[in-house]
Amino acid sequence: MTVSTAIRRLDATDPDFARHLDHLLSWESVSDDSVNQRVLDIIKAVRERGDAALVEFTERFDGLQVASMADLILPRERLELALTRITDVQRNALETAAERVRLYHEKQKQDSWSYTEADGTVLGQKVTPLDRAGLYVPGGKASYPSSVLMNAIPAKVAGVTEVVMVVPTPRGEVNELVLAAACIAGVDRVFTIGGAQAVAALAYGTESVPRVDKVVGPGNIYVATAKRHVFGQVGIDMIAGPSEILVVCDGGTDPDWIAMDLFSQAEHDEDAQAILVSPDAEFLDKVAASIDKLLPTMERAEIINTSINGRGALIKVRDMQQAIEVANRIAPEHLELSVEDPQAWLPQIRHAGAIFMGRHTSEALGDYCAGPNHVLPTSGTARFSSPLGVYDFQKRSSIIFCSEQGASELGKTASVLARGESLSAHARSAEYRIQPDLAKGE
Numbered sequence: 355m356t357v358s359t360a361i362r363r364l365d366a367t368d369p370d371f372a373r374h375l376d377h378l379l380s381w382e383s384v385s386d387d388s389v390n391q392r393v394l395d396i397i398k399a400v401r402e403r404g405d406a407a408l409v410e411f412t413e414r415f416d417g418l419q420v421a422s423m424a425d426l427i428l429p430r431e432r433l434e435l436a437l438t439r440i441t442d443v444q445r446n447a448l449e450t451a452a453e454r455v456r457l458y459h460e461k462q463k464q465d466s467w468s469y470t471e472a473d474g475t476v477l478g479q480k481v482t483p484l485d486r487a488g489l490y491v492p493g494g495k496a497s498y499p500s501s502v503l504m505n506a507i508p509a510k511v512a513g514v515t516e517v518v519m520v521v522p523t524p525r526g527e528v529n530e531l532v533l534a535a536a537c538i539a540g541v542d543r544v545f546t547i548g549g550a551q552a553v554a555a556l557a558y559g560t561e562s563v564p565r566v567d568k569v570v571g572p573g574n575i576y577v578a579t580a581k582r583h584v585f586g587q588v589g590i591d592m593i594a595g596p597s598e599i600l601v602v603c604d605g606g607t608d609p610d611w612i613a614m615d616l617f618s619q620a621e622h623d624e625d626a627q628a629i630l631v632s633p634d635a636e637f638l639d640k641v642a643a644s645i646d647k648l649l650p651t652m653e654r655a656e657i658i659n660t661s662i663n664g665r666g667a668l669i670k671v672r673d674m675q676q677a678i679e680v681a682n683r684i685a686p687e688h689l690e691l692s693v694e695d696p697q698a699w700l701p702q703i704r705h706a707g708a709i710f711m712g713r714h715t716s717e718a719l720g721d722y723c724a725g726p727n728h729v730l731p732t733s734g735t736a737r738f739s740s741p742l743g744v745y746d747f748q749k750r751s752s753i754i755f756c757s758e759q760g761a762s763e764l765g766k767t768a769s770v771l772a773r774g775e776s777l778s779a780h781a782r783s784a785e786y787r788i789q790p791d792l793a794k795g796e
């Protein structure tokens with residue numbers, strides 16, 4: 355196979371730079387009408403025909419023919435069997451990663467709280483885990499045991515009662531590491547279904563797949579589009595697009611390291627996006643040379659090549675200050691600050707899913723085992739959203755307990771505001787609680 359890179363070069367001092375950058379960042383498939391229509395048809399079929407539709411779509415899209423839905427269900431014993439089928443080294447790595455992810459996520463757990471006012475009124479917030487969460491684990495072009503851990507462990511830390519996982523097994527190829535990870539993370543039920551049909555099944559339920567309260571996890575365009583459509587019927591974590599990496603480098607890191615960091619996300623998907631920003635023009639040339647040198651050595655060279663040529667870029671900036679401005683404009687899923695003093699620049703970073711600090715912190719460490727979650731906002735959505743976390747599996751209820759005196763006092767304020775809104779039932783309901791003989795503070 356021959357591959358040749360022609361990665362795009364941009365200069366941030368070019369007057370047209372903003373337009374070029376916008377074009378580079380746009381992700382066309384999101385608005386593809388044919389994908390949208392296909393996903394709507396799939397959702398409708400799953401709602402109407404349940405398991406039968408799942409069996410049909412699994413045959414059509416995953417090349418897996420089964421007699422019935424029962425063949426697409428993996429009991430807990432099958433997950434335990436997978437643990438015995440992987441090597442000790444693999445099991446150890448999964449357990450080490452799981453432990454680190456668990457420790458990190460324990461810190462995110464939110465607890466209920468309340469406070470009591472002088473008149474005995476109690477106000478607070480009750481935190482409750484979801485009853486049932488649905489985890490989408492991608493499995494089309496690659497298998498992701500690490501994504502099992504990243505999805506399931508926060509759910510378990512939050513205290514979700516039942517964790518249901520879906521994962522496609524194209525042509526029936528089951529990945530033992532994925533199942534072993536599910537076992538280690540404590541997943542309760544696994545269905546070997548994928549794509550929009552799996553999301554629809556989790557959202558609406560079928561004869562076999564239980565309806566969940568929230569669907570989380572990354573996936574391809576069919577999965578992302580389906581999540582957008584089922585939102586409201588169920589909760590979702592985010593609409594995750596293809597993986598992205600933005601490396602900001604001052605020119606002092608080994609160019610081979612940077613080329614490989616770019617490849618590490620490009621190898622996920624032809625639509626993945628890998629961008630390098632540097633004020634050092636010579637360094638950009640060196641990284642381009644490293645890309646050409648290393649690409650033929652990669653197992654997934656074709657995917658990387660398509661991603662790098664189609665959506666990648668080397669961006670020359672005036673100085674590090676401009677590099678940071680470009681990073682904030684892109685709001686990347688992963689930002690590597692491959693610079694001498696990353697701490698000095700950190701305060702200026704406003705938008706990024708995860709920030710990898712310093713030359714030694716390759717993004718890949720975060721993908722597997724550093725501890726923070728690798729399910730992150732993509733396509734600029736880090737401007738308003740956050741990594742998947744324990745908080746995605748917890749919800750909050752407000753608690754209001756008014757003492758007799760508290761209700762009497764609040765009743766006066768509520769009455770005025772309710773009459774201002776011409777809502778007399780509200781006003782009278784509040785006024786019933788006003789007690790003329792209860793003066794404040796007595």
Ligand SMILES: NC(=O)c1ccc[n+]([C@@H]2O[C@H](COP(=O)([O-])OP(=O)(O)OC[C@H]3O[C@@H](n4cnc5c(N)ncnc54)[C@H](O)[C@@H]3O)[C@@H](O)[C@H]2O)c1
Nearest residue numbers: 415492493494495522548549572573574597622623728729
């Ligand atoms: N953000 C993260 O944390 C993270 C982690 C891992 C992977 N990813 C991303 O997730 C994505 C995974 O995609 P994938 O394709 O490998 O797996 P996937 O599981 O998301 O998608 C595979 C499914 O897509 C459906 N599908 C495929 N072609 C179809 C068609 N023509 N019509 C209808 N349905 C079709 C099939 O049902 C198949 O089961 C990649 O973009 C990868 O970068 C993100």
Ligand SMILES: N[C@H](CO)Cc1c[nH]c[nH+]1
Nearest residue numbers: 498500501597598721728
């Ligand atoms: N980089 C992906 C998130 O964008 C996560 C992942 C899983 N395995 C390897 N990488």
Ligand SMILES: [Zn+2]
Nearest residue numbers: 597618619721
């Ligand atoms: Zn990755």
